[in-house]
Amino acid sequence: MQQLWLSAALVLICMVPATNAQSAQDQPLRSIKWEHYQAQAVQLLQEYLRIDTSNPPGNELAAAEFFHRLFDQAGIPNTVYPYAPGRANILARLKGDGSLRPLILLNHTDVVQTDPSTWRVPPFSGDIVNGEIYGRGAVDMKEEGLIQAIVMLIAAREHLPLKRDLVFLATADEEVGDTGSTWMIQNHPELLRGAEFLITEGGANLSHEGRGNVYSVGVGEKAPCWISMTATGRGGHGSMPISDSAPNRLARAMRRVADWETPIRLLPEVERYFHELAALQPEPRASQFRNIRQSLQDPAFIQWVSEDEDLNYMLRDTVSLTVMKAGMQTNVIPDTAYCELDVRLLPGSNPEEFLRQIRAVVADEHVEIKPINPFRASNASSADTTLYRTIEEVVRHLDPRAVVLPELNKGYTESQMYRQLGIACYGFGPEVMTPEIEATQHAANERMPVEQVRRGLRLLYEIVARTVNTP
Ligand SMILES: [Zn+2]
Helix, strand or coil, rough: CHCCCCCCCCCCCCCCCCCCCHHHHHHEEEEEHHHHHHHHHHHHHHHHHHHCCCCCCCCCCHHHHHHHHHHHHCCCCEEEEECCCEEEEEEEEEEECCCCCEEEEEEEECCEEECCCCCCCCCCCCCEEEEEEEECCCCCHHHHHHHHHHHHHHHHHHHCCCCCCCCEEEECCCCCCCCCHHHHHHHCCHHHHCCEEEEEECCCEEEECCCCCEEEEEECCCEEEEEEEEECCCCCCCCCCCCCCCCHHHHHHHHHHHCCCCCCCCCHHHHHHHHHHHHHHCCHHHHHHHHHHHHHHCCHHHHHHHHHHHHHHHCCCCCEEEEEEEECCCCCCCCEEEEEEEEEECCCCCCCHHHHHHHCCCCCCCCEEEECCCCCCCEEEECCCHHHHHHHHHHHHHHCCCCEEEEEEEECCCCCHHCCCCEEEEECCCCEEHHHCCCCCCCCCCCCEEHHHHHHHHHHHHHHHHHHCCC
């Protein structure tokens, strides 16, 4: 949704002091010496960013040991789980009274590789320049992982009452193979399965000039369902055209696929997304978004929304033509032609049914259409839960002009794996970024404003402190 937000100076949010009207749950928050914890978070984030966990190879054991030392010093029970040379996960747990099911704070400790020559400061320096902490992982996702750990430390030190277990889980290898989370789920499902909620990456909060901040909470994602199409036909000399040659058949098939408008299917979370997004729209868009179900009966609106790349993907299964291969020489008509389609399915869509549809659209028995990879079904968590409502309430309390949106991620996230254990998973980070800063993830000069580390810590702590005590 970046097109809706102008790249502007970061809108820093004042932390609104707690009012008398708040519930007893907020009591511990007011007595916390935030200055101390915030300074600690900034200093520890610098240290954490200095650990090089570029993946491959990862070396996430060093990151697990970093958290292990931190939790040991605070007296928080924790276990490091090495599962391959240099690779490890770590899980820490603060026990609740057992009356409610656990809340998991999940983060990954690996980062993507980078070329230091393209950086302003070395990528593993943790240097602060002009109020911003630089380092590979500052956005994705060492900052969030670190403040999740500090939330654990504060909860322990301030004796936060807990009806739920509060679990911290840092895993290796999210960026390449998901082996950390896969290993954890296969080998220690008992540590995770009973949980009710999980918070991890997958949402992004952006400042929206003049109209407040937009917080996106990732509630689901689309599933890649990659498909190949192979056309066959008689080969020959390029000087004598063959009308039903493999390349011609494939070109016609690709044309039919490219022109195909897949059916619209409105998920409840997406309906809510449009409803909340209406607050940022001028009329008549605002009314159309608020009544999206009805608007999607209007052909003119359908055409408009289908052409908006940031909105279209949430409303339907999508197809992008990507790889194309045929022929080696200009004067030779080849006997096969091949292409690949990047298909993304909405939660609930059936890959077999989609294959049937696309075969019907192509309608050519000389074009073989089949899946490339095994399909991993996508899933979503309801936006009607205690944790989601708590995120909304806390964000709006601390940032009264904020808009909170349940977002369907375009890409795959690890939440997909944890949802299969019956856990409601949300992509949520408490920082607010400009599009410019957000764009530094996986790129050069990745950085996080110090002020966002400080305010993000309070925001996440309050969300956690309320959730662990709310049925
Ligand atoms: Zn990440």
